[in-house]
Amino acid sequence: MHVRVHRVWSRQIPFRVDIAGIIEIMGSSLYSRLDTPIRELIQNSYDAILRRRARDLQFRGRIDIHQDAAAGTLTFTDDGVGLTAEEAEQYLGTLGIGMTGILKGRRSTAVKSTIVGDGEGLVGQFGIGLFSAFMLADFLKVESRSEDSDEGVCWEAGPGTEIRLSSSDRTQFGTSVTLHLKPQFRMWCESLESLEGAIREFADFLPVPIHVNDRPARVNVINAPWFEATPEPESLELALADYFNEAPLDVIPIRMEHPLTIAGALYISPQRTPGFADESTVAVTVRRMVISRRVRDLLPAWGSFFRGILELEDGTPVASREDLVRDDNFRALRRTLEEHLYQHLEDLADQPGSRLESIVTWHRYHFAGAALSEVRLRFLLRRVYRFQTSKGPLLLDEILQQSAADPLYENDLESVVWYNADRRQERYLDELFSRITVPCVHAVRSFEESLLAEMLVDEDGGVELRQATPSARNFNRIVLGMTDPEDLAAGWQDYFSSTDARVMIASLASGPPVVAFLNDRYELARTFEELRREGDIPTGFQRLIDAHFRQAPTGRNEVVLNRTHRLVQNALRSGVSSPLASVLRVLVMNALTAAGAVRSAGAAAVQAEDLDWIADALRGPGA
Template sequence: MCRLQCVRINARLTFPEVVETIMSEWKRKIPFQVDIAGVIDIMGSSLYSRYDTPIRELLQNAHDAIMRRRRGDLQFQGKIVVRQDANAGTLSFTDDGVGLTPEDAENYLGTVGLGITGLIKRGTPPPSQQSGSADNGDLIGQFGVGLFSAFMLADRLVVESRNEAAESGVRWEAGPGTEIDLSNIERSQAGTTVTLILKSEYRFLAENSEAVETAIRDHADFLLIPIFLNDSDVRVNVIHAAWFDAQQDPESTELAIEEYFDETPLDVIPIRIENPVSISGALYVSPQRVPGFSDLPTVMVTVRRMVISRKLQGILPVWATFLRGCIELHDCSPTASREDLVRNRAFENVCEVLEQILFEHFDRLAETDPQRMESIVNWHRYSLAGAAIENERLRQILKQSYRFPTSHGPLTIQEILEKSEADPLFEDDVDRVVWYNPDRRQERWINSLFASHSAPCVSTFRSFEESLLAQCLADDFDAGIESDLRLATPTAPNFSAMILGVQDLEDAAPEWIQFLESSQARVLLGSFRADQPVMAFLNERHELAKSFEELKQRGEIPTGFQRLIDTHFADAPTSQNEIILNRNHPMISRALSQKPGTPLSCVVRLIVANALNSAGGTTTKEARQQQQDDLDWIAECLWGRDS
């Protein structure tokens, strides 16, 4: 239909000629069409996520106007006044900046995407804005959409302004449609007033001073120009914080952080660099513990002192979940909504430089103030350990500061490695052997076994600590040092001979393995101290699986959880607990000389069960019944002898 309407049909043409005419190529130029009401609706519903965003936009417009006036008058200070009128339902923003000419108002206020500040930054300012000279880095605006954001809150906008070089002012008024009213006015002072005639749902902004004050502080707390509310003599914004000083005083910065963020920092990291990127401000180690390893670190970020976000993510390394603070990023660009930063190469450079600064700071702290560094590591132990598994540079720092509980007391990773040199009498293919125990129930027992040995046994009661140790040993391998991480259990290479002093370790005979089946343990024979009949060693995963199995039999595990449990143990099967029967013990030796099933062998089975229980093992229902049967059988035999 569209093509038929574009072609005038000549009745004298044949049908093929008509078709050829219709199918011929055509082109034309059309202008972009802008639906102003649609643009305003997009700003309100999609571009900005906060209702107070227009307050930020109008404050930064006022800020830029004052900064432009300062270019022609270096002594000029300027101020911004926000006024509420509950009766009229208005909220206004007044600055004493450079102001607008009628031509400025006509050409730029009603043009979406074309702002005076943006033109100045691009080096093509309008004639009325060319006075003075300054670094354009002191200007905030960029996109030419700030004024239109006010339609989120207002049915109508009124702008009254006078350029400092003009004799009279200009009035610009618009609603959400496409018509703009423009007229001249008498205005004695240079500067601009933007008045919002608020929508009914936002009239509280004309009545509630606390809501407006909060919005000012949230967005403009650090702007260098003072902001006043309702002609108060007390400014709303802080303007300056010690962490923005060119030469930060550590004590002043710490006090400023404590006051502003309402928490006492464990450590302060002042930052001021210009190359390769410009970063200023301060980070600090928060006393607030964060849960787990997956929380992303957040920090307050300003660009030209305007707050972009108080909880910006992605700027700090993922391991720094415990850091907070405020940093000024002069080289980064805010998004059009000014609620985030553009994730471009400049942003990536800042991320890389910040991580390097943090590594260097904690390296230096570990060397110059090890006690403070250890305190930080202890306070944020799990976050740091979990993150260090994936970060070699962080592991190098933690080697000096992260202490594990061991059989020799708390030791740093480096101290553990130094004390774990391999015994050349037992080891000929590794330089280090690090023993570890992951089961808290065996801690005292395992520690007693290592008490007389130079090598410590490391307690790794959380699975990520075992992984951290393994990664540290892998780092040493890359440096040419071969190390082995071994579980403190009889079947681990050289554990029995070197640590336990057990000789001739071997699996028990099949009949004894079957007889002690209710223990659910691997049964070994060995020769060691004559006063100890049995040694028992638990396998943590085996005990966990056994506990889950009992819950399953009682029907106490939901189906969904049971599937997760089954998958977990299928991917990593459990090993057994282990017991060693001592050939040197008289009773064990006598029992082993007989076939299982005698009263003496039943005593051995009870001793094995007791050793496992003493080590912290759980007893199954079947094992408890077996123990009762053994006691009954022994009692019968003793009764018969007495009779």
């Protein structure tokens, strides 16, 4: 029998890296935009200028970009600190070891000590920005001269793994980076408009002038009111309107040093957001370089109508510098901004004439929906959000003041708030509630019914919300002045079956012979049933509808006959075969229709017969 013996072994092997492949990844896969290399190379120039400023406080610096359509090149030149031959060899050709990153603490103290200056105010940190140029170019040439060197240095790299380093006769301090563009990206050396657009997109606010093709006028604006320590309000508003192409409803300047450093301005957009599809976004700069114009999650979810631009010194860019890292700093920035926004809105609510009330009215839909899950926002809205009621627009506290519970019937409550969620019944209920001092809240707009309920829950007891319908506790007594309600006799119930409503009789203090109330869930169920019969509802959706109504039965529309009215008295006395019975049934159907009920084909046919019968009775025998 042969026994196999497994040999135990181990060995250490080095990582093998395809340098050309890594350069391709860094240059074409890390970034999502073709204009990213423009930003990266401007950023490198800016950092070099800042390092020279650290040596010479009088130095200002300048960045020049030159297009050469004939040669197919794009050249970035700065008069910053420059590179020595040793620095060019060590940092330009090594992925992940950028000088700025070292100065900002991403390498040991010993390594950092070999570089003059510090990382204060610098933007870059990853040592990969230069390689983004390979998105657009197949060959790079860097020429530089450092203040600490007697000669310049030339660094050249193509798509392979070899880098050529040589001396240069450059006499000016600073650096030039020349991109030999790929044929498909020649627009960057041919189109001035495209190049200037990319500069403004990312570097509009860098405090260094950027010039193109030796033109005397700089491309970037540099200064903006929102970066000023104490901006003039009107100038700030006009600048935001110009930059974002819309007129702010309100402007919120922000400048703080603690607990985090934030500068800039937010504003409330006039654009109404449909639903909650739109997220709150803001433009963000880090040391004046634009990271993104649509950073998400930084502003609170309840405020998607906020827009603006913020300088976030404490923000941490991702490696591609197209967004911010969602780290502890980001979460702290979010909390700080949310507190600032709440404080601003609460201060607005205290002002006479409340500008906030106008803003809330404009963005009513969004405020109402967002407040359902935000307690602090609900307490803010109760000061400025006006519900439509039978007594006109009222704040919640005004509603509560006018909704004191009747001690004869509600000795366990302080307030009873009546509401209506069906727009079709507004006018009818306004008429009913006009006879009493208590208002009916028309919570007919999106989220208002839920918002009203949540606001009353915040009252912490003593308040009850009731729908304005006869089946609600004490509605008949308090609102209708109704006494002795009871169901009709069986014969009359059958007679009114075509109305699809529950018909009762009661004594009303005053009013018409018939009063009708809709059950909105019943009407909704009827609509879905008609769609089902016509085959317009997908099977899966129908199952969801059926499950919903099984869990919460719909009930029916309700009709009350006023037994104190002579017509009702005479009709009931005459019986279901009399013309007055037909008159009463027509009145019931008309009351339901006036309240907003949908009349079925069967009900319409019965009403036509009733009208014929009434016409014959009025014509009299032999007519």
